[in-house]
Amino acid sequence: MAEYDLTPRIAPNLDRHLVFPLLEFLQERQLYNDNHILKAKIDLLNNTNMVDYAMDIHKTLYQTEDVPQDMIERRADVVARLKSLEDAAAPLVAFLQNASAVQELKADKHYNLQLLNDKYQIGPAQIEALYQYGKFQFECGNYSGAADYLYQYRALCTNSERSLSALWGKLAAEVLMQNWDIALEELNRLKEMIDSKNFSSPMNQVHSRIWLMHWSLFIFFNHDNGRTLIIDLFNQDKYLNAIQTGAPHLLRYLATAFIVNKRKRPQFKDFLKVIQQEQHSFKDPITEFLACVYVNYDFDGAQKKMRECEEVILNDPFLGKRVEESNFSTVPLRDEFLENARLFIFETYCRIHERIDMGVLAEKLNLNYEEAERWIVNLIRGSKLDAKIDSQTGTVIMEHNHPNVYEQLIEHTKALNSRTYKLVTQILEHAQAPAAH
């Protein structure tokens, strides 16, 4: 199933630290050789400051207690640098920890800077040091510290470029700490900045958007409301454009979100067109499933794809999130996806059929006969389906409702009346307004 693994395509668009959860997941799923993953981890860590962690992995990978010399040296290096940065940022950190002093700060940035400068002798150098310190903390894996410092830095900084990267850092830190609510806030803030900022080139902007979308996957598939929000974000023209341009693999997540989210029908039609258009650049069972159901009306194919989709979902680090309940774990998204996918097939199937054999239906729905019958009965009872079961022949008979021609005509003309009336009022109002003057 590794062929549908998107990690190689996603990873380049993530921060180093954000790749770890993905690798952890892959390790768990046993898709790749364990050693390969461990090596990949060390490679990742090489450019971060989490040297201790790297050492641990090295030990497990090579089954030794020895650690390469350069790692030890690097560790000393990191510690020394941490120390110096800490010193540099110390005055500001001390100030920020003093609650009463912080009270003095106001909403006005310039006032604050002035205040710090006059009263506490904290100049731009210290503020800059705070940023570096926060960044370094992040690289060391101390995400909560990093998040705090970067937050405070943002309150004080005047450089918009710096502020932006501090925001990225904050977002990453929150994601890694799994504070989804806060992360979502930061995400929205970042999105606004990206949309409003003047980028030197449109390319940069598109790249920022692609990054943002990748990072947001963590949030959306963990946040309660994420599945609606992901559609809201990804399906915006600008973002859809960015997906089509630079990261068509994100279509998988959008497609999944659409399938599990019943309320977004109008946009869904547009989205199907996008999927068709992007067929040549990205295709996986989930998008193919949609094509089968809504483009080719190939229900057998759809059913086959549905089974593949299950695999894909289970092996996807975002979609296949597990929830542990007492002693067995479930993948909530998978269940939801399958249920909805089944409904999709059934819905379309019913639309074009008058009479359906229950056996065939059960097969198409990946259910056994009894289950299928129960499922249909439930639908009928919930008045979601206008049909009857003929249990003698074992068929479902659709009761299609075909509107009378006259009803249609009435429907057509109904709105005209009110529209015309509205128009007249408006014109009258307009005519009277000048007259009153």
Added chain:
Amino acid sequence: MASRFWTQGNSDSDDDEPTDIDEPSSDTEPVDEPTNNTANRYIAGIHPDDSDDDDGQKRVVKSAKDKRFDEMASTVDQIKNAIKINDWVSLQETFDKINKQLDKVMRVIESQKIPNLYIKALVMLEDFLAQASSNKDAKKKMSPTNAKAFNSMKQKLKKNNKQYEDLIIKFRETPQSEEEKFEDDEDSDQYGSDDDEIIEPDQLKKPEPVSDSETSELGNDRPGDDDDAPWDQKLRKKDRLLEKMFMKKPSEITWDTVNNKFKEILEARGRKGTGRFEQVEQFTFLTKVAKTPAQKLQILFSVVSAQFDVNPGLSGHMPINVWKKCVQNMLVILDILVQHPNIKVDDSVELDENESKKGDDYDGPIHVWGNLVAFLEKIDAEFFKSLQCIDPHTREYVERLRDEPLFVVLAQNVQEYLESIGDFKASSKVALKRVELIYYKPHEVYEATRKLAELTVDGDNGEEVSEESKGFVDTRIIAPFVVTPELVARKPTFPENSRTLMDVLVSLIYKYGDERTKARAMLCDIYHHALLDEFAVARDLLLMSHLQENVHHMDISTQILFNRAMSQLGLCAFRVGLVSEAHGCLSELYSGGRVKELLAQGVSQNRYHEKTPEQERLERRRQMPYHMHINLELLESVHLTSAMLLEVPNMAANVHDAKRKIISKNFRRLLEVSEKQTFTGPPETVRDHVMAATRVLINGDFQKAFDIIASLEVWKFVKNRDTVLEMLKDKIKEEALRTYLFTFSSSYDSLSVDQLTNFFDLSLPRAHSIVSRMMINEELHASWDQPTGCIIFRNVELSRVQALAFQLTEKLSILAESNERASEARLGGGGLDLPPRRRDGQDYAAAAAGGGGGTSSGGRWQDLSYSQTRQGSGRAGYGGRALSFNQAGGSGGYSRGRGMGGGGYQNSSRTQGGSALRGPHGDVSTRMVSLRGVRA
């Protein structure tokens, strides 16, 4: 008479021993010699030690005196030439010139002695005049201008000669003695020291037989047949004269001499009576004697531009051999530039005249006037023109095509050079020229070109050399002072795959090119992708470049390129089985019936609109060379076939209101015409075939329809013919099925799907899928009975009154809407909250079901269901806008611009088509689609 000097003079300079001169054979011959001798004598007098230490390589500073004498000598040469061809007009001119020069010389040498050179010229003229006057016949034959010049010359000479009477007489008496007097030291001068340097190499280089044959050839030249002699022979003589002048005293050739000569020739440029070929030859000779690389470069540039002048008219093209030489010269220019990186080529600043004086050893930058890119573009244009002019069915055309590698290598070198000096803007222009040579070549042709380039350039080099040694035999007599090794490659390199090459070039252009260059490169890129069957890539490029919107503001040749790219895209879409896309691409090209003109593949005649000759000429100049043509017959077949596939079921579906939903007007018109015919013979043209196929397809006979279409000859030009025909058959079956269902659904109550599969030879899932789609799209009022595998039809055929009522309501709602719009425009926007416009009848049904259906459950189903538009039709307005059409072609469902990833052609902006949701047969071609463009 005069030419006899010549003959003799030549043999002198060529291969002669002094003995030749020692035994004068005719009385006039010696007259020639003193000229040179005199000049030499003076020089010898002034620079006694020159002959010792000069070795031809060292630069020699010449005195002003020498310069004057040189000038005069060259004028005398001109006189000789004019005499030879009996050209009194130029004789008159040169005579004036020599008089002027005489003044200068007198001033310089500060003596009263008239130079013998001048006297000699006078004598010569006098003789010739006498001869001409005595020859009455020749006089009569003269052209009026010539005769006039002759008469006035006679007067002038008479007057002039009176002043120098004594000298002339003296000269006539003692030519021999003077000659002999100086002969000896001259000989020692010349051969003693210069032999090794100059003569030896020549003699090595030039095989004896050639010179012999030439001497004899020249020897045969009698005054009588002078006029008939081919120009080049004359030129050669002339050239030789120049050469002789320089050759006799290579040491004395200074930068100034060359520069003066250069300027002199340059001034003559464009003047009446200046032979264009002659000028080229003169310049070419000068390149050999140029003293510094910069000077050589400067002169070479003039050679090239003189070569461009050879063909003055806009209509004709440059002679091919000149073109080839021109390319060679450009290569030499590049050699020099590569060898001397401190020389800069520039055309913007007025340059110091003495800039080129700086020699080899000069370190600082030297600026030389010139524009490589402009020259290259001109060469390309000439190549293009020659292909336009040559009849494509001749061998000549093929031969000409074989010259392409020559140009390719030049372009490649120029581009490399420009890149090495960091001028990427210019190099992108050159890259475009290269792109334009490749883009239209399918893989096979590209392979062939590659092979040819590898083969011929090997062979060519040899050939080239031999040709050169033939053509330039005389110019090679002296070794050029500035030796330029061949530094740049003489062989084009082609990567394995044309795509790789395109990618490299195109991305360079996207990065550095200006707007037009980028647009053209983009179109070529699209064309090439389409050629390689990469429809999706080509389509995305087209859409994200927004060229469709902008192309109307571009120049005509770019518009033609756009049309070519569109047609290729259409062909590509057809090959990969996207019929409606193919139709979308091609329909607009065919809507005006001016395909030939739009593709610049021939001039189309218009009955109603006479073209002015000017227009016609312009059009002719835009024509594509034959080997770049897109097969028009194939294009027409593809267009009509795809129109048929779309239109036949469409007509069947809308029998009642055929007026409303027309996909292809062109097709409908043709069909009408063919239906009016009382008798239809067997099909002959593409059109006939498609019409015949349409007739049987309407009746549901897919096999026959396919047979008729497949019998078209043109399919053999399609790359993968079998798969395309297979695809075509499949499509025809599908459309036949749809047509059948549309036509006969009212006659059935139920229909087994097995029967359908039998009828139309389709697989069960395929038939199921097609019918299902029709049901979902509400094209077919029916549903499946799954257990029996039948289609159950519900006949909801509207009665006439009902249909009319629907039309009425539709019109009413349009009326209401336009009212609202009108009032909105009047009252200012935003006043009304307009309900979204219903675009097609299909929504009515859904809405009616939802609202009026009564039962909530049924409504919900309908609501949830996705009424999909018939696939593809939404994008019918592909926007293949052909130039000069002002139709508001909808840039339909595809109007999704994409920002570009890697290449970054244009600002990434995406316009989501407002038409994406449009109903199945929204009248695409007439309604403008308002795009809600969202700029990124």
